[in-house]
Each structure stands twice: as C-alpha cells, then as structure tokens.
Amino acid sequence: MKSRILILGACGQIGTELTNALREKYGNHKVIASDIREGEPELMQSGPFEIIDATNYEAIENIVIRYEISEVYLMAAMLSATAEKFPMKGWNLNMNSLFNVLNLAKEKKIEKIFWPSSIAVFGPTTPKQDTPQRTVMEPSTVYGISKQTGERWCEYYNKRYGVDVRSIRYPGIISWQTLPGGGTTDYAIDIYHKALKHKKYICFLNGETTLPMMYMADAIKATIDIMSAPAEQIKNRSSYNLAAISFNPEEIAASIRKQIPKFTISYAPDFRQAIADSWPQSIDDMDARTDWGWQHSYDLDAITDEMINNLKSKYPR
Numbered sequence: 001m002k003s004r005i006l007i008l009g010a011c012g013q014i015g016t017e018l019t020n021a022l023r024e025k026y027g028n029h030k031v032i033a034s035d036i037r038e039g040e041p042e043l044m045q046s047g048p049f050e051i052i053d054a055t056n057y058e059a060i061e062n063i064v065i066r067y068e069i070s071e072v073y074l075m076a077a078m079l080s081a082t083a084e085k086f087p088m089k090g091w092n093l094n095m096n097s098l099f100n101v102l103n104l105a106k107e108k109k110i111e112k113i114f115w116p117s118s119i120a121v122f123g124p125t126t127p128k129q130d131t132p133q134r135t136v137m138e139p140s141t142v143y144g145i146s147k148q149t150g151e152r153w154c155e156y157y158n159k160r161y162g163v164d165v166r167s168i169r170y171p172g173i174i175s176w177q178t179l180p181g182g183g184t185t186d187y188a189i190d191i192y193h194k195a196l197k198h199k200k201y202i203c204f205l206n207g208e209t210t211l212p213m214m215y216m217a218d219a220i221k222a223t224i225d226i227m228s229a230p231a232e233q234i235k236n237r238s239s240y241n242l243a244a245i246s247f248n249p250e251e252i253a254a255s256i257r258k259q260i261p262k263f264t265i266s267y268a269p270d271f272r273q274a275i276a277d278s279w280p281q282s283i284d285d286m287d288a289r290t291d292w293g294w295q296h297s298y299d300l301d302a303i304t305d306e307m308i309n310n311l312k313s314k315y316p317r
C-alpha cells in the first residue's frame with residue numbers, strides 16, 4: 001500500500017519541526033523531506049531528502065511516483081514581509097506550488113494534502129477582536145491575497161474533484177529550532193535571541209501591536225491532528241481559524257523580564273507595521289475546537305520558559 005509522506009519546504013521554520021514530528025510518529029523512512037535548498041544536517045540525515053522546487057510539477061510528480069507518496073504537506077511559501085518586496089515571485093511560488101499539489105490529488109496520484117493558510121487572509125476591514133471563521137476578508141498583502149485565493153481553490157478542488165485537502169490559518173509561530181524567514185511575526189522569535197545575546201532589542205513593530213501567536217509544539221500538534229482526523233470531521237475545506245494566545249511587544253518584553261530583569265526593548269517600526277496593523281488581534285477558533293478537537297497548551301510565560309531554556313546554551317554569558 002502507498003503510505004509515504006512528502007514534505008515540500010521541509011527546511012523552513014515549520015517544515016523542519018514537522019518533519020521531525022512526522023518521522024517520530026510514522027518512522028524515518030516513511031517521511032520524505034524536500035526543499036529547494038539543503039537544510040540542517042540532522043534533518044537531511046534522519047531520513048530521505050530530495051531537492052525539489054515546489055513550482056515544478058514534474059519534479060514533484062517524479063518523487064511522488066518514486067517513493068509511492070500518499071500525503072503531501074506543502075510548507076514552501078514566501079511569507080508576508082518578503083512577498084511585499086517581491087510581489088510576483090511571492091504570488092508565483094505560493095500559487096503554483098498549491099496548484100501542483102492540488103492537481104496531483106485531482107489526478108489521484110496522491111490521496112491527502114496539508115496546506116497552511118494564515119491570519120494574513122484577513123485585512124484592515126476585518127473585525128479585529130475574536131475574528132470569526134467567516135467574516136469580511138480583504139487582505140492587503142501579496143501573501144494574504146495568495147493565501148485567501150489558495151483557500152478558495154482548496155475548497156473548489158474538494159467540492160468539484162473530491163480532493164482531501166486540509167488547512168489551518170496559522171497565527172505567528174514561535175520556535176527555537178529553526179529561524180523563521182521573512183514574516184511580520186518574526187520579531188517574537190528574534191526578541192528572545194537578542195534578549196539572551198545583548199539584553200536589549202529594537203522592535204520593528206510598535207509596543208501596542210497585538211497579534212495572534214502560537215508556540216511551535218502547538219502548531220505541530222494542530223497540523224498532525226487535523227491530518228489524522230476522520231475525513232467527515234473536516235467540515236471546512238477552505239481553512240480553519242486556529243488560535244492560542246495574543247500579545248504585543250510590550251507584553252512579551254515583560255514576560256522576558258521575569259527571567260532577564262535587565263532586558264530592555266525600544267521601538268523602530270518599519271514597513272512591517274502596516275502589515276501587522278491590517279491583521280486581527282485575536283481569533284475565534286471555535287470551529288476547529290468543535291470539529292476536530294483542537295486545544296492549545298502553551299501560554300506566553302510557558303513559551304518564554306521554553307525559548308530561554310532552549311536558546312541559552314547558544315549565548316553563554
């Protein structure tokens with residue numbers, strides 16, 4: 001029976017930890033990691049690894065056939081801040097990679113897809129507090145437009161061709177293993193590195209910018225949970241709102257100060273402020289909790305503990 005998993009974008013922030021978690025769950029040889037570039041040695045050595053450009057249909061198809069892949073996790077994407085600098089490149093990567101995977105499923109070459117969406121699907125006209133699952137969506141970034149469009153196509157392929165595609169709208173994801181790249185929520189990771197290294201941080205968002213956030217372990221759990229749930233529980237085939245906590249830079253700084261009392265933060269907002277200002281401050285994720293039992297575990301202080309404990313050996317005092 002075909003039963004192997006392919007991860008596209010396995011060397012990225014989420015892809016790295018997702019690969020490790022899936023290899024632990026299903027066995028190293030069952031999970032094929034791939035990316036357009038080489039990643040950390042542990043990831044490349046702990047199981048099969050292939051260089052794949054996610055915009056190249058034939059390249060993905062070859063690997064799908066060669067390894068008898070049944071599920072694809074499409075984690076390759078250009079995030080919000082970088083896509084503002086390279087709009088067409090961001091659009092092409094984010095959309096073409098999705099169509100490649102949707103079409104492989106339409107052709108019955110794979111059985112199941114995970115594709116992440118984002119809080120970036122919302123825009124300045126969306127209600128900011130407890131943003132509902134279904135509401136006004138007028139995203140103002142290239143990344144947000146690509147994710148919203150992608151959601152529509154996922155639902156279309158499910159309804160029209162019966163494709164089993166599952167998706168969640170990730171908030172900002174905080175992790176210590178792999179650095180993020182090119183997102184607006186990246187400050188909430190960089191701040192821990194700078195707190196340990198310099199005891200101070202200059203933040204590219206202002207202190208009051210509240211955004212929905214989540215610890216990586218929770219994000220990985222959500223991803224594996226939605227993919228493991230029986231198909232009939234996945235009632236939403238565009239993308240589920242998903243929430244854990246919300247905080248602003250002042251609040252994360254206060255949490256860090258409980259452990260590093262000398263830590264100071266100052267503010268120099270740049271173009272990413274406008275992106276953050278267009279996004280929700282908190283998310284209503286009741287559908288995910290009801291349909292497939294989503295629950296988060298980590299609050300802000302628990303995240304701070306994890307981040308500082310895991311990063312401190314990198315920055316000896």
Ligand code: SER
Pocket residue numbers: 079080081117118119120143170171172173182183184185186
């Ligand atoms: N974390 C992402 C970003 O900031 C949002 O999905 O672009």
